[in-house]
Amino acid sequence: MAIAGIIPVAKGLAKIKQRSDVSCRLCKRTREQRGTSTENLPEETYGHINSAFCDGMATTVTAAHHFIWKHLYASMQVAQAPASKLRFVTPDKESSMSTLWQEEEFKQICSRKLLTEKAADIEKMIAVKEHERKPYDIDPAMFGENRFGNRRPDGIVINRNHQTLFILEFKRSSDRNENFQKIKEDEANKQHKSIIKSLKAAAQDWTIEQINFVAGKRGVIVEDDFYNKLEKLNVQAGKKDKILLAYVQRICEAHDKVMRSYYQQIHGSSGADATTSIENLKGQVYVQITHNLFVISC
DSSP, rough: TTTTOOOOOOHHHTTTTSOSOOHHHHHHHOOOHHTTTTTTBOOOOEEEEESTTTTTTHHHHHHHHHHHHHHHHHHHHHHHHHHHHOOOOSSSOOOOOHHTSSSSHHTTTHHHHHHHHHHHHHHHHHHOOGGGGGHHHHHHHHHHHHHHHTTTSSSEEEEETTTEEEEEEEEEOOOSTTTTTHHHHHHHHHTTTHHHHHHHHHOOTTTEEEEEEEEEETSSOHHHHHHHHHHHTTOOOOGHHHHHHHHHOOOOOOOHHHHHHHHHHHHHSOOGGGSSSSGTTTTTTTEEEEETEEEEEE
């Protein structure tokens, strides 16, 4: 249903005249429970319910993100080439920039004071969101320092011998658009622009680079790009295929969990299609390479 674009969300139902209101039912319900306004509700689309912007799906979508990323991160870590000097710093959980720079290893890259000073100039150039306006108005300088300190990349990998630091970011994306990878890459680069620029300014002897992993929600992966990034992170060549297959399986399982959560909240069950979920098809799922994209078939 996801591949065919016929998930019965409110907007889709409205197109076939089975529903008049296209606003998100989960956002409305969650806001009512919180006692907040239900005006200007977003449209209930397939993309919306698969994003953290849906009030009713945010927790599930975030869990899906971590479910996929932690597995990939750990897989890359254990598949390091024997001579690799890379150290995967944050295998268990995301760490804020403020927390990382309390550790001696990071202080040796540059001092926290210098990094904060460089970040202050860069944070000034980044727009303040509406929900951030109040603390910004109280103390703009402190706001910028706190915002930078609270930034959390999905992962960090360090090679102290070569003075190289990689900022890693993982994104789930709608994969209906053929440019989905570039769109999400740009989004990830914008998200961590402050971190990259601040580190380059404060640690000029180091090479700072961002590596983004983008997964289509329906299991589409750009093969060449994925393999190139594994190579850059010193993953053994003989283990790349296994990592990719497990990665795609994980993506499909996460998508299944997200859609089950949606159906459970809307209908009080996992939906009529639950019997054909990925959980019941593990032995029948295979991966087909088409135009350098991975496509899941059952």
